[in-house]
Structure formats: structure tokens, C-alpha cells
Amino acid sequence: MIEVRGLTKRYGDVLAVDDLTFDVEPGKVTGFLGPNGAGKSTTMRMMLGLDRPTSGTAVVNGRPFTAYGEPLHEVGALLDAGAVHPGRTGRNHLRVAARSNGIPVNRVDEVIEQVGLGSAARRPIKGYSLGMRQRLGIAAALLGDPRVVLFDEPINGLDLDGVRWIRQLLRRLADEGRTVLVSSHLMSEMQQTADRLVVIGRGRLIADATTKELLAGLGHRQVRVRTTEPGLLVSRLQQQGRPARRVDDHELLVEDSTAVQVGDLAHSWGIPLHHLSDLEQSLEQAFLELTSDSVEFHGAQDTTPQQTQEVAR
């Protein structure tokens, strides 16, 4: 269990983390979402005692992380996979960790096998790909068989096989009753993996809910319809108070309705339908809606209207 209370971090005039309060419960995968510069990494660094909070507290299983003498038995974390000495071998990197926490060296070989580093573990880290460094960082986090794990962007640099492996690992760790906090900028990934989501923007808490609640609470229902009579259907629907708009010659989107409702109405009016489906709200859409006011750095946007974006909305 991780408890964050009023956590705040200020760098000069910049408020990186602003009065964050949330819990990360055991037995669940909690996704930590936010745009670039939202303060996710700073928050995780404060949880791990690396950065001093300006105010507020973060405790892990009832005590500050810095109170743990041999924390690897309780908390395992991967923050920055590149933060390793490039000349040391992966195995020696893990041996340092093991020695510092009184963990037997044979456990090092176990986690090396567990994360799939294998023979590469005896090679200098400078020859590792980013994905291999991520695996090494995860091996270090799992070394002490901790009850709490924190991973900052763990799937960065991983191939598809690695992503699937991480997904299964996170699931298994949570199913074993561990507290799992994982940050990611890949919303689709979080939609598949996380049971609960903590969303922040500009250092402030935007949402703290289950993934299902977040999707259901934010999305307005939409129905995609293809018909040979789009003009007639739009006007009839609008007469019924159901906003609808044409997407192309044969397709339209109906707002705040379900496929069942639109199908029944079209049937009653004798309008033939060739396609009828509810549009599922994606976490990505939900995330963009939530954080649209708190994105610090915007890229230049193409102002040309795009059909796919229209459909998605």
C-alpha cells in the first residue's frame, strides 16, 4: 500500500507536483498517467526518497521509504533504466544490489532468468539495448521479492514480446497481492493492464478511479450508422432530439444514444441500415479530454480536418 498525502514539489518558480493525494492499493495494477512534464517521475522519486518533497508525505506500507534499512525486501522500483554504470556487467550490477540488501547471489541468477536476460547478463551494460536495460532494471526491482513495485515507463524500448511479458508480469504481481504502480504514456497499454488509474496534469490530480469508471464517466455514448438514407435519418433523429451528423456519403454519428435505440428508431421509420455499432470510448480519448487543459508542451497541430479524427470524436 502506498499512501500519498498532500505531496508537493517546487523547483524555484515551477510547481512540479501540486498537493497530490491518492492511495495505491495492493492486489491491483494502478496506472499512473499524465502528459509529459505532468510530474509522474518526480512523484515517484519522492515516493522513493530520491527527491525531498516541499511539503506532504508519501509512505510505503506505513513508513517512509527512507526508513527502510534493506528496502529491496519491501519495495522494488525501476525509475530510469539508463541510470547504470555502462562498464559493469548486468550480473555485477545486480550483485551490488543483492549485497547491499543481504540477498543471496543465487537470487541474482534467478531474476536474470526470470526477466530473460540470460547470457547477456555477463556482458557490459553498454552493449545493451534499451529493452535489455529495462529488463535489467526490472530484475533489480524484483530481486528482494518485494510486496510493492513501482515501474516508471517500463515498456519503453521493449519489443512486442517484451510488452506482452511486462503485461503478464504486472498482472501476476498484482494477483499475488502486491502493490503495483506503473506509469506510462501509452494509454492503450494502461487500458489493457491497469485496474485503477491515477491521472495527473501539471502536477495536480485530475482523476483517481478504476479504469472502467474512468471510461464510463467520461465518455458520451456514440453510435456509428451506415445507411442508404443518411439525410433522412439525420433529420428524423434530430427531430427526436438526438444530435447526429454526417461523416461521409453513407455514414453518420449519433450522439448520446445506443445502437439499440437507433436501430429501433430506424426500423420504425423503415430506413434500411447497413452498419450499426456503439463506439467504445477509448482511454486515450478519455485521457485527452481529462488532460487537455494541463498539457504543458503542445506540438504543432495539423489544422486540416481529418475524417478519422471526426469519427473518433
Add this chain to the structure above:
Amino acid sequence: MSATRTVGTPTMGAAAVPVARLFARTCAAEWTRLWTAKATWWFLAAAAVTMVGLGTVAGFDAGGDPGSAQGDPAWAAAEFTAMPAQFALLALALLTVTSDYATGGIVPALQWTPRRGVLFAARTVVAAGTATLAGVLFALGASVAGYLAARPVLTLPLDVGADVLGTVAFVFGCGTLLAVGLGFLLRNTAGSLVSVFLLILVLPLLLPQFGYGWLTDVADRLPGTCALFLLVGEPTRPGITETSSVVTMLFWAATALVLGWLRLVREDANR
């Protein structure tokens, strides 16, 4: 963890770990960290070659001119070879600290040992202790090499040896502690190395050259001047004594360590 299972009650991490055990384990980890870096062996090799090599050359020199050196103790080789070789050992101690900031390795280090005072103490003891012990062994090697190369001109009296090796250990110990402290304080290899070179080599030689009394006084209170005096008895200026040199070196080492410790325990890990 290959099969799904349930994690249980708090383990060792939550228990109060005795500080002595924690310190011992952190020292063990620091030792592993030290010897698994190639740079460590390069610096040690450089110091060894410099000291034993110069000691051997000096021995052959003395052996070739037996009249002037007859009966002199070969321990002198330890003292004069320590001056150039100390830079390799200072760099070793310094890089043990600053390389962790350069690579970002301080982040996992503090995740594994979040009690910063323990990490500071262990890293200081292991880095400075290893460099100092190695330096003393190389000093012994330089003296023995000089003795053998000059045989039978030079002598190797044990009482003189203990005194000389003790001085070498003190100079190397204070120097490496200064380097470690500066490393923790500045967190930057280039800045720390330049500072060490200025304090140990450049300023002690340069400041007296200007001819101002106060600049010479400043030079006399620099660690490099005191190290030179303790090792070879120079420079012979009124303000420099064995006691003043010992106190000055201890002061510099302690000041750097306190400032470095304060930065480590008070500031963010690597911002």
C-alpha cells in the same frame, strides 16, 4: 515467482536492521561496485607502475653511485614516489563518487540504500580506504624494489619503514578523503578533479612564485603543500611544521567531507 502466489507479511525490509549490519552490507556492496569497474584497476595499475617503477629506477641510480647513497634507507623511494602517484589514487577515490552522478547510478544506489548517511559512510570508507591501502602497499613495493635494485647499497630498516609508511598512509588517507568529499560536494568529475589538482599541485607551487607574503601564507595552508612537507620535508618555510601540516590536512579533509555529506543528505539525489 514463477507461479501465482500470495505475498505475505512484512519481511526483513520492514524490520529494524541494526546499523552495524547495514553498514557492513553497504560496505560489501560498495566494494563490489568498486572492483567491478575497469577504471578502478586502471588507476591502481597507474599508481603501482609509477611507484614501483620509479622506486626501481631510483634503486638502480643509487646502486650505480654507491659512494653518495651508501647505507641510506630505501624507504625514501616510498616518499618521493608517493607525490606523483597520489594523483592516480585521488582520481580513483574521486571517480568512485562522481561516476555515480555521471551515469545516474546514484538513483539505484539510493533505492538500495536509502539511508544516505550509511551510504555516505560506506562509500567514503571503501573508496578512501582502498586507495590508501593500495597506496601504502605500492609504497612498500617501491621501497623493496629500490632496495633490491640498489643491493647492497641501500638498507631497509623496519623502524624507519613503519614511520615512512605511516606518513604515506596519512597523506594518502587525507588526500583521498578530500577527494571523496569534493566528489560528494560538486557531483561532477571535471570540477572535482580540477579542484583537487589546484589544491594539491597547482596552487601550492604557483602562489609562492608571486612573491607576496600573504599568498605564500595561503599556499602554506593548502593540503598539497602540507603533503609535500610531510613526505619530503619541503618547502622549508617558517610557517610549516609537522604539526601544522597534519592539522591542515585533517582540516581540509574534514571540511570537504562535512560539506559533501550535507549536500548528499539535504538535497535531491541527482538534480
